Amino acid sequence: MPVPGIDEVAAAAGVHKSTVSRAFSRPEAVNRQTREHILQVAAAMGYTMSPLAQALRTKTSPLVPLIVPDITNPFFAELAKMMTSAAGERGYQLVLCVTENDAAATGRYLQAMGGMYAPFAVIAPSVRVDPAELESFGFGGRLVVIDRVETDHAISTVTIDHARGIELAFDHLLALGHTAIAYVSGLAGTHTAGDRRRAYHSLARAHGLQATEFDEHIGAEAGRHAGERIAAMAGPPTAVIAANDMVAFGLISALGARGIAVPHDVSVVGFDGLPLGASSNPPLTSVRQPIDEMGRLAITLAERAAQKGHVDHVVLEPDLLLRSSTGPVR
Amino acid sequence: MPVPGIDEVAAAAGVHKSTVSRAFSRPEAVNRQTREHILQVAAAMGYTMSPLAQALRTKTSPLVPLIVPDITNPFFAELAKMMTSAAGERGYQLVLCVTENDAAATGRYLQAMGGMYAPFAVIAPSVRVDPAELESFGFGGRLVVIDRVETDHAISTVTIDHARGIELAFDHLLALGHTAIAYVSGLAGTHTAGDRRRAYHSLARAHGLQATEFDEHIGAEAGRHAGERIAAMAGPPTAVIAANDMVAFGLISALGARGIAVPHDVSVVGFDGLPLGASSNPPLTSVRQPIDEMGRLAITLAERAAQKGHVDHVVLEPDLLLRSSTGPVR
C-alpha cells in the first residue's frame, strides 16, 4: 500500500485537510476530540507528514549542516557525534557535510543547505575562513565557525583558549623536569594551528628555553616524520608537545619503531583529549578540548544568531588529561 | 537581495517558466540559443533550482542515506568517507545517519529519508538485522546491508569473506611458529561477529590447537580487558587475533601498560586494516577489508535493486596487511 497523503487522512477522518494539518502542527488550535480522532486515524493509516512539503511551504526546516573537512579525523568524528545529539535535543536534525579539503565544497554545501531552508549552519574549517566570502552564501550571519575568525566580522565563533592549552602541557612538562621541549605542528592553516604554535614559541622564550619546531606534513604523518627526525638527532628533546592527538600517535609510532620508548626516553603530550588516546600505547596524556560543550554551544550560538542576529565569540577552557605518555626527565 | 525563483528568471529572460525548467532539467528539449540565454540570465541572477521543490514534484531526490551505528568508530568513518565520494561520482548525495546504537533509530531514519524520496538506502548495522522488519519501512528491497542477512530475503548485501580473513591471520601466525593463539571478540551481535569467531574456533580445531577466546565488552574496551586477563595468565598465548583494529589497539595498550611488549612478547593481528593502524605503536598487522570497494559496490547494488529489483549478495576477498605487530614465536 502506498503512503497516504494528508487528503486521504482527512477523508478517512471526515474533516478537511487543513484540520489534519493543524492537528499535527498546532494541536492547541483544534478541538481535543477532533484532534485525537485525527491522530488515531492517521496512526492507523501509517501517515506521517512530508518534511519536504512542510519545508517548501513554511520556508524553514529542521536540517542543520555541520561542515567538516574530514570525518576520518577522530576529532571531527567526535564533534559530529556530540553535535548530533545536541541538535537532536533541540529539535534539529544534523546533516554532516564532508568537504574532503575541497576548498569550494563549503560554499556548495552552504548553497545546497540554504536551498533546503536550513535555519543556520556550523562550520569546523580546515583552513582559515574568509568571513566575507562565507557570508555570501546566503546564510549571512546565521553561521558559527569553530575556530577564530580573521576580523570582527558578523560571524559567531566557539573555540578554546589554545594558548592556555599549550601552557598546560608546557607547565606539566616543566614540572617533570624537562627543559628540552620540542613542538610538532601538523595542522592545516587555521587560526587554531597558528595560536598553538605561537603559544609554544612564546612559552619557550619566556622560560629561556630553546624552541624546536617540526613543521612538515599534516596529521599522523607529521608525527611520524618528526619521530624520524628526532631519532636521528644528536641531542634530541626529552619531551614533545604535539599539535593534536593524531600527530602524537604518529610520533609515538615512529619513535617506537626506532627503539625510542615513550615516556621512558621521551615524554609526549597530545592535544584534543580524544577517547582514542585511552587505548593507545602508551595511553596518551593530552590537552582536552570540551568537545561536547563546544558542540552544544555552537548550536546555541547559531540559534541566537538566526533568531536575534546576535554574534558571539565564546572561548572555552581546556584541561589536561593525564594518562601515561609523560614522565620525569632522566 | 533575496534568492530569485523560477518565475523571476523566466520574466527576466522573456520566456515562460516551463522553458526555464527545461533549460535546466532537459537541456536538449529547448532551442540552443534560448537555452544559453536563459542559463546566462539565471547565472547573472544567482539562480539555482530548489531541490526541495524538485523532489516534491518528481518524487525522487539524490539523497541517499548511509546508516551507521557510530561515526566515532574509524571503520564506519572510513566507510562514510569512501561512500561519500562513490555516491558523489554517481550523482547522489550521501547523508550520514548515526544511530548511536539506538535500536529504533534505523527505522526512524528510513522513514524520514523515505519522506525525502531517497531512491534507496544502505545500512551498516551494529546488530543482526531483521530483513522483514527493515522492509516495512517503505524501502522494500531498495536496501543494501553491509553484513550478511539472516535468510534469503529480498535485501542485497555486501560483505567480505570473514572466515577467509581469519584464516589469513591464523596462517600468518602459524607460519611464525605460534601455536598458542587466542581470539578476542568484542563486536556487537552482527553476522560479521559470528562469522569471525566461528572461523577462529574451527581453525583451532582443524589444527589441533587449543582455542582461547576472550569475549567481554565491546571495542577497545574488550581489548583492554583481554590484555589484563592475558597479563595475569600463567601460560599466556603467544599470539592474539583481535576481532577488529579497535580491539587490537585496546589490547596492545593494556599489554604495554603491564610491561608486555608487542610483538616481542606477544604477536597481535587486527581486523579491518584501518589507516590508523599505520600510526599505532607498533604499527598494526591487520586483515584488510576493501572498504572503498565495499562502498562502491553498495551504491551499485542499491541502484540495481531500485531500478530492476535485482537482489545480489556479493562477498569480497580480504587480504593481510603486514605491518609490525607480529613476529616469530620465542
Place this chain on the structure above:
DNA sequence: CTGAAAGCGCTTACAG
C-alpha cells in the same frame, strides 16, 4: 520548440 495549466503535499491567513 514553447506556453498554459494542473498538481506534488503541505500551511495559513481569511471567513464563517
Place this chain on the structure above:
DNA sequence: CTGAAAGCGCTTACAG
C-alpha cells in the same frame, strides 16, 4: 473551532 482557497517552487503531459 473548522473549511475553502491560495500558494511554496518546481515539472510535465498536453496543445499549439
